[in-house]
Amino acid sequence: GNSVTQMEGPVTLSEEAFLTINCTYTATGYPSLFWYVQYPGEGLQLLLKATKADDKGSNKGFEATYRKETTSFHLEKGSVQVSDSAVYFCALSDRLTGGGNKLTFGTGTQLKVEL
Amino acid sequence: KAGVTQTPRYLIKTRGQQVTLSCSPISGHRSVSWYQQTPGQGLQFLFEYFSETQRNKGNFPGRFSGRQFSNSRSEMNVSTLELGDSALYLCASSSPSSGELDTQYFGPGTRLTVL
Numbered sequence: 001g002n003s004v005t006q007m008e009g010p011v012t013l014s015e016e017a018f019l020t021i022n023c024t025y026t027a028t029g030y031p032s033l034f035w036y037v038q039y040p041g042e043g044l045q046l047l048l049k050a051t052k053a054d055d056k057g058s059n060k061g062f063e064a065t066y067r068k069e070t071t072s073f074h075l076e077k078g079s080v081q082v083s084d085s086a087v088y089f090c091a092l093s094d095r096l097t098g099g100g101n102k103l104t105f106g107t108g109t110q111l112k113v114e115l
Numbered sequence: 116k117a118g119v120t121q122t123p124r125y126l127i128k129t130r131g132q133q134v135t136l137s138c139s140p141i142s143g144h145r146s147v148s149w150y151q152q153t154p155g156q157g158l159q160f161l162f163e164y165f166s167e168t169q170r171n172k173g174n175f176p177g178r179f180s181g182r183q184f185s186n187s188r189s190e191m192n193v194s195t196l197e198l199g200d201s202a203l204y205l206c207a208s209s210s211p212s213s214g215e216l217d218t219q220y221f222g223p224g225t226r227l228t229v230l
Contacts (some may be wrong), residue, residue, distance in 0.1 A: 029132075031217075032218070042223055042224070043119075043222050043224045044205065045221070046219075046221075085222040093217035093218075095217075096163075100148075100165055100170045101163075101217050102148065102162065102173070103148075103150075103158075106157075106160040
């Protein structure tokens, strides 16, 4: 079945450092890819998405490019802030035979940004 | 537009009891999905409802059930609660008709603790 693999956390960075969180996937077909962020005590917020190969999703300074050749969707940000501290989930959208879809998630990567 | 809302936010139950969680999707969204989040298993798909019909189901026992009403609001029920059902239950809605076929928007979740 489809799966998503994320780098293990926690990732600890100083403010203004460059961030990369690696995500690779295994899928049949051409799934849409997503990054969600979860702050403590909250649900998941959609951060960005890409629906086809070579698409770049971006939001709030975060970017990720859908690379079909390497089956990757790595999350990057040029300069992190303390407020970016959260858990980040990579996900792919699985089309289901009954119609509709479900999200298959990675295990999440905790990011801690320190002053 | 208001986001996905879930009630209650927190619940404490004892083993053997049953519980009902509620989810109101984003206005106009007709698809509602439920996920369970635990530290050990991560985020797992429970089921998806569309037009009052369960369209897809994940790999959970029959104690987990749900329904959807004509206004697209959804409820999920867990009967005969077990300690392992303690989790954050997340509801997500999507709108296939908007062109964002695969994009799911999440609520804040209901934190269920089983004692």
